[in-house]
Amino acid sequence: MGRREEFREAMAGGRILLADGAWGTELQKLGLDTGDCPEAWNVDRPDEIRKLTRAYAEAGADLLMTNTFGGNRFRLRALEHHGKVAAYNRAGAAIAREVADAHGKWVAASVGPTGELIEPRGLASRRQMYEAFREQLEALKAGGVDAVMVETMSDPEEMRVAAQAAKDLELYCFATMTFNPGPDGYRTYTGVTVAEAAQALNECAADAAGTNCGTGLADMIHVVRQMRPLTRKPLLVQANAGLPQTVNGKLVYGDKPAHMAALLPDLIAAGAQVVGGCCGTTPEHVKAFRAVADALNAQRGPSA
Numbered sequence: 001m002g003r004r005e006e007f008r009e010a011m012a013g014g015r016i017l018l019a020d021g022a023w024g025t026e027l028q029k030l031g032l033d034t035g036d037c038p039e040a041w042n043v044d045r046p047d048e049i050r051k052l053t054r055a056y057a058e059a060g061a062d063l064l065m066t067n068t069f070g071g072n073r074f075r076l077r078a079l080e081h082h083g084k085v086a087a088y089n090r091a092g093a094a095i096a097r098e099v100a101d102a103h104g105k106w107v108a109a110s111v112g113p114t115g116e117l118i119e120p121r122g123l124a125s126r127r128q129m130y131e132a133f134r135e136q137l138e139a140l141k142a143g144g145v146d147a148v149m150v151e152t153m154s155d156p157e158e159m160r161v162a163a164q165a166a167k168d169l170e171l172y173c174f175a176t177m178t179f180n181p182g183p184d185g186y187r188t189y190t191g192v193t194v195a196e197a198a199q200a201l202n203e204c205a206a207d208a209a210g211t212n213c214g215t216g217l218a219d220m221i222h223v224v225r226q227m228r229p230l231t232r233k234p235l236l237v238q239a240n241a242g243l244p245q246t247v248n249g250k251l252v253y254g255d256k257p258a259h260m261a262a263l264l265p266d267l268i269a270a271g272a273q274v275v276g277g278c279c280g281t282t283p284e285h286v287k288a289f290r291a292v293a294d295a296l297n298a299q300r301g302p303s304a
């Protein structure tokens with residue numbers, strides 16, 4: 001059985017799997033500045049990317065993410081890295097593949113939003129959007145990824161287009177949307193409710209649905225409880241380490257590994273199958289999640 005089939009079987013078997021933790025906030029600790037292109041590090045500073053991927057593998061993540069969140073032509077052009085889509089995504093996938101093979105892990109390609117909206121709300125046509133995701137995903141597939149995580153999506157239309165591009169390349173696809181808590185419940189920044197998002201996620205081409213970023217694990221439990229009855233797809237949750245506070249002009253995420261790990265059983269009970277971390281989480285968070293996931297998997301017995 002090939003790696004990609006093996007991953008599909010693991011998902012179908014219902015076992016709790018762990019994704020890794022934050023990329024953006026961890027790269028900032030290593031010197032990534034606002035306005036820098038994170039994906040350029042796959043080519044210019046591959047040792048840093050390899051080291052962080054290895055730290056997540058050693059912490060116990062089953063799925064290692066690629067450093068390719070903003071690796072689409074729209075975002076790379078905005079950062080003046082025009083024409084680098086193939087090079088950055090292929091290099092990012094190859095680094096994760098190398099570490100995953102050494103540690104017996106799977107690789108999930110990070111695919112974030114383009115920063116554009118589809119017309120009539122924005123300037124991009126559906127076709128331009130599809131071609132941008134397709135170009136990125138082809139490079140990621142060539143680099144050897146096992147699955148795709150379409151993540152941090154706010155607009156269901158963009159999410160649908162990205163998931164379709166992954167499906168057309170026969171890659172297992174997670175799609176997650178980002179909600180912020182507000183006076184009228186959880187909404188994406190384009191105003192989409194959890195119920196509307198869950199419906200779009202259920203109908204789209206993705207194999208699994210869920211939520212990432214925007215808020216902490218306690219909020220995510222509420223989001224998963226709302227989503228669970230609205231889709232039969234497996235759910236993925238990647239929570240931030242709480243809501244950020246501004247300290248000396250910098251965003252600081254305060255939720256400690258033990259605090260987040262203690263909430264994991266409730267998140268799983270609410271219906272999540274794959275859990276990882278977003279902004280502010282670290283290899284230490286993944287390590288704490290590993291212990292809880294192992295205990296929960298053991299309770300479910302060897303067949304799960």
Ligand SMILES: [Zn+2]
Pocket residue numbers: 212213214240278279
């Ligand atoms: Zn995040």
